[in-house]
Amino acid sequence: MIIRDQFDPDLRKRIKQKKQIAIIPVGSIEQHGPHLPISTDSDIVTEISLRFSKKIDGILLPTINYGISDEHFPFFNLSIRKSSLALILEDLCSSLYDNHIDKVIILNFWATWCAPCLEEMPAFEKLYRRYRSQGLTVLAVSLDKGDSSKVENFVDKNSLTFPVLLDLDGVAEKLYPSFTIPFTYVIDKKGRVAARVDGAKNWASNETFAALDILVKG
Numbered sequence: 001m002i003i004r005d006q007f008d009p010d011l012r013k014r015i016k017q018k019k020q021i022a023i024i025p026v027g028s029i030e031q032h033g034p035h036l037p038i039s040t041d042s043d044i045v046t047e048i049s050l051r052f053s054k055k056i057d058g059i060l061l062p063t064i065n066y067g068i069s070d071e072h073f074p075f076f077n078l079s080i081r082k083s084s085l086a087l088i089l090e091d092l093c094s095s096l097y098d099n100h101i102d103k104v105i106i107l108n109f110w111a112t113w114c115a116p117c118l119e120e121m122p123a124f125e126k127l128y129r130r131y132r133s134q135g136l137t138v139l140a141v142s143l144d145k146g147d148s149s150k151v152e153n154f155v156d157k158n159s160l161t162f163p164v165l166l167d168l169d170g171v172a173e174k175l176y177p178s179f180t181i182p183f184t185y186v187i188d189k190k191g192r193v194a195a196r197v198d199g200a201k202n203w204a205s206n207e208t209f210a211a212l213d214i215l216v217k218g
Helices: 008-017 040-056 082-098 115-134 149-157 171-175 206-217
Strands: 104-110 136-142 164-166 183-187 193-198
Touching (some): 040 164, 115 206, 136 206
Parallel strands (some): 104 136
Antiparallel strands (some): 104 183
């Protein structure tokens, strides 16, 4: 559902009837040589987000077209500071919460070539099935580059039902840099990072369930 096409009474009714996930696409304005427009990254992330929103029946917000592209200097780019982008996203998440669009999100970064990453996936599936009716979702962002078939085959083989995303252009890696893989963020209902976990973890442990019980009820 594209939010710009919605009317207030219908949107509020939808939010009241069902827990919603809001998708905020973040692109960039930067050079792509003589053969692609400077809006390429924003165009790609907008299209991917549109398809994803249809897949999960989520609310698609307008794309933030300005990102962090300083590495392209001296070629053309329009960049904002990382702190500025973080504040924009924080304010948007706070506003979404005020409008009762509030979910706990487990944001995991992984790759098919990472053995500890693959070992975590069954636990994420168990966690997702346990809490999805309570307003929690798992988003697994694959850092695999090139052919997406390895990711698709792994998802199918392991019958994963939570959303799995591809970061083929490295947009997510810029927003969430890390020296380790896997790494995972736990984001509370107000869009704040409640925890970051570097390395693999047993996400189906009683300790994890106890912590998430508090978050989903908060």
